[in-house]
Amino acid sequence: MPLNFQDPALLWLSAAAVVPLAAHLVSRTRPPQKLFTTVEFLRRAMKKVWRWRKPQDWLLLMLRTLAIAALALAFPRPVWLGGEGLAGAGEGKNLVLVVDRTASMSAVEGGQSRFALAKARALEAIRSSGRLDSVNLVWLDSVPDAVYPKMGRSVAPLELALQTATVTGESGDGAAALRVAVERLGNAGGAGEIIVISDFQASTWKPPLPAIPPQVRVMRVPVSAPDAGNLSIAALEVQPSTPFAGEPLTVHCRVRNHSAEARTVNVAFTLGEQRLTRTLEVQAWGEAQVVANPPAPAAEGEFMVQATLTGAGDALRGDDTRGLSLRVRDGLRVALSLPHTIIPAGEMDTWHRVLRSFPWVRLTDATSSAVDVLVLAGNDAATESHAAAVLSRGASLLFRPTASAPSLKAGFGSLTGAGAGRWEKRNANDSGWKLRVREEDAPLFQLFSTGEYGDPVRGLLRERWTGTPVAVSTSLPPGWSLLMVYDDLVPALWQSRTPQGGTLWWWNLPMDRAAGTWPTQPGFLAMVGEAFMLSRPKEVAPSHANVMPGQVVRWVPSRFPEGGTIVLMDAADQFVPVSEDVSSGTLAYRTVSPMQPGLYRWALLENALNRTHVLAHTAVNFPDSEMDLRAAPSAVLDGSGKASVLAQEAPDWTTLRDGLQLWPWFVGAALLFLLLEAIAIVLGRRRVSASVSVPRP
Incomplete structure (x- = not known):
């Protein structure tokens, strides 16, 4: 029960409370002086003095x-156990501290971070615990773990761990941390206590929480301000994801408002030496998107795209910045494999002139392993093998059907019916066939929606592979899109994506100017350029580019570093410890410790000149689950099946464990009652004196 007595043997003194009652009932008081004419009046006055049958002055x-009772109850030394069952400092106990070090604990409130306050509370809890049979410390992060594999006896290592610990920047798993704590206490045996020091963020303390054994008591110590609002950058995207040097970019930034009021904030975009600022208003508990269009850097390499909130003014700063490692390529490597025996010289000339007109195209030998897009004709065994090798590397393939080779097995096997038909050619005096767009919403035609770049299907063609017409209602082969047809519904352009990330084109569009007027139209060049832009292989970002907090980063340089030392630096130009890793047979560098949120750059430090050349970038962004600072409801935290003790923000550990000493309060109450009695007596005598007039003799 909450009320306890340290000397219960003295409770018999409380019987003294009946002494005033007995004395009050049997005692006489001095009667007032009155003049009586007979003895009968004197007898009546004496009867009124006795209080056995008719007591007076009930207030006194x-x-x-109450005064005697309060004084008597002070001797057994009553204690109010505010800790609701926590073991006292003099009792042996098994104690496990669960301390939250997730990313949200870096929020600063009142000039102090939540984690710094949590460490202070944990140290206070250990130092005020008194005698400990065993003790342990569990860190709450993405994978909770304990300092001691089993329950330990010494508190010094735990105090050192608390004093040197830092926020991990990771998300957390509150249920897993409780399971670790219960497991450690279960191995110790006997009654136990778990003190959880956390901001109790809802995303960390998600139900269901584990059941707590009956012999284990849980105390919750919150270290966060209620209803803390926050603004965060929730996402950052760049299109295209792998741009060419100098290509225009579209940067999308999504800002989220985790508060009950609308906020206006500035978003600063940084790419290389470029800096753009946009103003954005975000509604309460909502999100908004802002767009910037910086050009890509003029040189190839890795660059960091950064978005930063300015003027947010919230407690959590780690999610106000987000980065994205962007690889800029020199250009698109295109190779032509068009045998002159089946492709006219005029069409070959057109292909070369068109590709050279694009500044981002790099014509490459067809046998190179670095080809991004291969323009191919023919279907002999060598051609099939070449096409299969290109597709296996994730490159794109544009196949040009001819009279002798209308289709290709490699990549085009699912395009059934493409090879069925005949090669058809009309005379120069004939009008030829017109082209039509079949899928107007296809990305290939978005450039032409305003009409600024002409009409991609304007003009005529007098040569083609005449296959089976495809009506609008006809089902297409799985994975294929029919983008263009002739006016008689004969397929002109098929498109598909490969599992490796490349693009397939079945290009039934002769480009010899002698074969029609389509290659001479204004929209022709723009359409071919868009087709090659869409053919850029889908590249997977390298493993070092974007890393989750708590992970180790491994970077493989593209060439052996010479003339210096590879270093990793953070945004403040501080070096992050790294080590060489040759376990896979390739030279790589690995961080010694797990990464914290921030933007980092790999560089070559020239030893002689003491300067650095940036080679790559790594972005470790704040975890999304830690951005909303709202705490979990009490019903969720109490869902373990055993009510927990909720301590205040600044708990008095002595009171929680040893209870509140009540005997000084009882003594004070006794003195107060005696003082009130004295006042009542004085006031009563004055009233009597005022109402009774005693004549002088």
Whole structure:
């Protein structure tokens, strides 16, 4: 029970409370002086003095009784156990501290971070615990773990761990941390206590929480301000994801408002030496998107795209910045494999002139392993093998059907019916066939929606592979899109994506100017350029580019570093410890410790000149689950099946464990009752004196 007595043997003194009652009932008081003419009046006055049958002055009786009772109850030394069952400092106990070090604990409130306050509370809890049979410390992060594999006896290592610990920047798993704590206490045996020090963020403390054994008591110590609002950058995207040097970019930034009021904030975009600022208003508990269009850097390499909130003014700063490692390529490597025996010289000339007109195209030998897009004709065994090798590397393939080779097995096997038909050619005096767009919403035609770049299907063609017409209602082969047809519904352009990330084109569009007027139209060049832009292989970002907090980063340089030392630096130009890793047979560098949120750059430090050349970038962004600072409801935290003790923000550990000493309060109450009795007596005598007039003799 909450009320306890340290000397219960002295409770018999409380019987003294009946003494005032007995004394009050049997005592006489001095009667007032009156003049009587007979003895009968004197007898009546004496009867009124006795209080056995008709007591008077009930207020005095109550005050005297309460004073004696309060004084008597002070001797057994009563204690109010505010800790609701926590073991006292003098009792042996098994104690496990669960301390939250997730990313949200870096929020600063009142000039102090939540984690710094949590460490202070944990140290206070250990130092005020008194005698400990065993103790342990569990860190709450993405994978909770304990300092001791089993329950330990010494608190010094735990104090050192608390004093040197830092926020991990990771998300957390509150349920897993409780399971670790219960497991450690279960191995110790006997009663136990778990003190959880956390901001109790809802995303960390998600139900269901584990059941707590009956012999284990849980105390919750919150270290966060209620209803803390926050603004965060929730996402950062760049299109295209792998741009060419100098290519225009579209940067999308999504800002989220985790508060009950609308906020206006500035978003600063940084790419290389470029800096753009946009203003954005975000509604309460909502999100908004802002767009910037910086050009890509003029040189190839890795660059960091950064978005930063300015003027947010919230407690959590780690999610106000987000980065994205962007690889800029020199250009698109295109190779032509068009045998002159089946492709006219005029069409070959057109292909070369068109590709050279694009500044981002790099014409490459067809046998190179670095080809991004291969323009191919023919279907002999060598051609099939070449096409299969290109597709296996994730490159794109544009196949040009001819009279002798209308289709290709490699990549085009699912395009059934493409090879069925005949090669058809009309005379120069004939009008030829017109082209039509079949899928107007296809990305290939988005450039032409305003009409600024002409009409991609304007003009005529007098040569083609005449296959089976495809009506609008006809089902297409799985994975294929029919983008263009002739006016008689004969397929002109098929498109598909490969599992490796490349693009397939079945290009039934002769480009010899002698074969029609389509290659001479204004929209022709723009359409071919868009087709090659869409053919850029889908590249997977390298493993070092974007890393989750708590992970180790491994970077493989593209060439052996010479003339210096590879270093990793953070945004403040501080070096992050790295080590060489040759376990896979390739030279690589690995961080010694798990990464914290921030933007980092790999560089070559020239030893002689003491300067650095940036080679690559790594972005470790704040975890999304830690951005909303709202705490979990009490019903969720109490869902373990056993009510937990909720301590205040600044708990008095001595009171929580040893209870509140009540005997000084009882002594003070006794003195107060005696003082009130004295006042009542004085006031009563004055009233009597005022109402009774005693004549002088």
